[in-house]
Amino acid sequence: MATSDETTPTERQAEVLDVALRLLVEEGDALTMAAVARRASCSKETLYKWFGDRDGLLTATVQWQASKVRAGNYDRQRLDAATLRQSLEGFAVNWLSVISSTTSIALNRIAVSHAASGKSNLGSIVLANGRFAIGERLKPLLEAGKSAGLLSFDDTEEAFRTFFGLVGRDVQIRLLLGDALKLSTAAIDRDAKRAVDQFFTLFGAANRPRIRSL
Amino acid sequence: MATSDETTPTERQAEVLDVALRLLVEEGDALTMAAVARRASCSKETLYKWFGDRDGLLTATVQWQASKVRAGNYDRQRLDAATLRQSLEGFAVNWLSVISSTTSIALNRIAVSHAASGKSNLGSIVLANGRFAIGERLKPLLEAGKSAGLLSFDDTEEAFRTFFGLVGRDVQIRLLLGDALKLSTAAIDRDAKRAVDQFFTLFGAANRPRIRSL
DNA sequence: TTTAAACCGTACCGTACGTTACGGTTCGGC
């Protein structure tokens, strides 16, 4: 399940991976080894030496992007209602920003295509660094909120999945399918607040806040 | 935006499209014209005559599947709370069943891949017959619920998108990325009820029901 | 200065597949 044996690339390799990433965003799966070599000013022979084959290059590229995104966990000291709300909004803003970025869209598309023929594990890599990574980072916060008497739920995983749904809604599938949905940072902030409000309405403990009106 | 000029296929063409559909589910985008011809016992020449090129065949196949799925709209007479809840649960069950079906997964994957290179409009077709079709069918029900004093919201579209998020959560993206998520009909029923409960908690009018506990 | 490894650029090979061409067969209309 973990993203195993991803050895950190050298500086030159990182350059190549950045080129591959850019090309992946521009051309999607139509990316060719020749194009990467040309743009990165390296030989195809080197590409094959470093990454084995095309799948290896794609895998390394996806992992390279993932390694750039890992955000630090929120530490939870002095967790009051305001802090919890703020942290949740932070997660929501971050997630919406990620899934609406051209990079995420391109990578998810590649991973989805490859998940079809099971010929590589790009799907699990993206899943592990996206949906599941954010889950593992968010769940401690939810449980802290529960311990602090701010939230109420039985199953942390279920609570998280609902949060996930309230935040993402139809955004990711629409973007993946090519809908020209535009998310300004203002819209993202608004959506994040709305999602957190709704989450508190559903899972806020005892004295239900209802601060903002819908 | 509409799925234009989809002329209904002849019986023989429908056979071929069914073969293509089956092949698409089995092999994803690795489907070849030769494979379709072989399996459908028709000549490649005929395929090209009927569908123009590979993209034409894929497009026709996606539209063919879409034409099979169109469900009738729910008519809303005597709309009380129980009926509304039941209708919403019906929508949720239906939607979860669709997105977790192998056919939907395969078609969405194809559409996502093709949306990358913008070389066809499979993405918009799938979107129009999935996310947007269900939206157009559900929104009248939501508005009827509002008129009947059972629901309370300002923006129907926003209310629908929240419903969409509560129902689908992380299911579709996980399945598209190859996660081995299994949804039994029992689990679908449970999820549908949970989503509708949550929806009523968020948008139920005035005297908030809270029938089921979470 | 020599030398070997790493690497660049380019040419080359093999193959898969979209697309076209064509001979043979079926079938409905006359």
Add this chain to the structure above:
DNA sequence: GCCGAACCGTAACGTACGGTACGGTTTAAA
């Protein structure tokens, strides 16, 4: 029974691209 349209099966063409080979160049250690 004759004809042409539609269609089947197969063969052939062209090309794009993954993968390999190789000569020339840089780099750095000995």
